[in-house]
Amino acid sequence: MKDAGAPKAIEVTDLVVEFDRKRVLDHLSLDVRAGEILGLVGASGAGKSVLLRTMLGLTPKRQGRIAIFGVDRDKATLQELQTLERRWGVLYQQGALFSSLTVFQNIEFPIREYLRTPQRLMREIANAKLEMVGLKPEDGDKLPSELSGGMTKRVALARALALDPAIVFLDEPTSGLDPIAAREFGVLIRTLQRTLGLTVFMVTHEIEALRTICDRIAALAGGRIVAIGSMSQVLETEDPWVKSYFRGVRSAPPSAPATP
Template sequence: MDDDRHSIAISVRELVVGFGDQIVLDHLSLDVRRGEILGVVGASGGGKSVLLRTIIGLLPKRSGAIAVLGVDRDKASPETMRALERRWGVLFQQGALFSSLTVRQNVEFPMREYLNLSDRLRSDVAMAKLGMVGLTGDDAEKYPAELSGGMTKRVALARALALDPEIVFLDEPTSGLDPISAGDFDTLIKTLQRTLGLTVFMVTHDLDSLHAVCDRVAALVDGKVIAEGPIAAMLACEHPWVKAYFQGKRAREAAHPLNHSAS
């Protein structure tokens, strides 16, 4: 049992989240294993991003339990939670970069918040993180308004990696990107996950991403996880929503051989 517990990065049990009279997550349970890329899919407005934001503490829950890296959020002191927050990084859907800061300053921001580093060292670390995501020194002094969509995502990913996290949360990382840029970003995520040993929790609707990078997929319908497993299990699932999503017309168009080359 001890081994099982240590192999789970995120444990969610009987989670209930709602807004007013609307219940968004209805006694949802899910485990995310250490070192895996888990893709979370579901209908628009079905609670995928709500789940991510509740796990990291941006939204309150009504009931249920959440443990991250063995820390029970309900029992943790403020000091323990602050230490835990250093162990994850987040890429929000539109990048959420600070428009008044340069690319380098955006990546430095979590370090200013959590680490006592000299200006020189903080800058050096930021430049190293930008290099990891394929950006150059010339890019570092640009402002977010000067970046393409793909570059914005890369900067946001570099910032998510700034504190050398164990878990990275990605909210629709390829949304708004053209297919080539999205494919490049998928490859980058997979490479970084393997190189750094990351656990990746990825909310996405991108079928190509699911095929290319995810070890397992969890499908959210009506506020619950109704199916989870590798892509093969999703393709074999008889639930109507899962079947329509993974075997419908758009799914067949997406399922070309290139999707499987990175798996």
């Protein structure tokens, strides 16, 4: 686990987000340390994905500050924001692959958007990313409709890694997978994080992923972070939602660590 003195990759301060006067995030503050995997957990509709999308600039905020690698989104120039966007990759819920594009074309998409790269080199990069997530070159010509759920997640992760990002945002990366596939994907995330030195911000509702993948856990309830720390530290909180959600975890047998 990264210590408290580690540099901050993401800083969220006093964040407020509202929809039709309904406050979803209420003066929320959260730091993500460089090189860690932080898991965000909360009830359905609590605002987990809203927080992620606000960090990315896809959802407007009413107030607050978001800084990534020290770059304040509100003060950054357009060029600074574009440079910043090249430093992160995103895996959206259910993969969000482009259904009319092949696997290769999906992985190449961010490269086309941000770089002027010859087609041959793009294909080499796409092949390398496929191998990185445990898929074969022959999978590259398939359409998303021909992929299993686990393969879809892996392709989406390969696309998120296409620009060699420093931060990866994962929105429910193991949802919809059977327990074996979910565990394998968790091992993959942990392996890539360690190998590439990634910072990972992961939204999840799965306790097993929180237990085996994450360095720290942040619990979101009532629009704010009500607990943050290691699993053992979070289990010590007196917040009613957290106690209810993690009921039984304290007495459950420890899982094997998510290592390759």
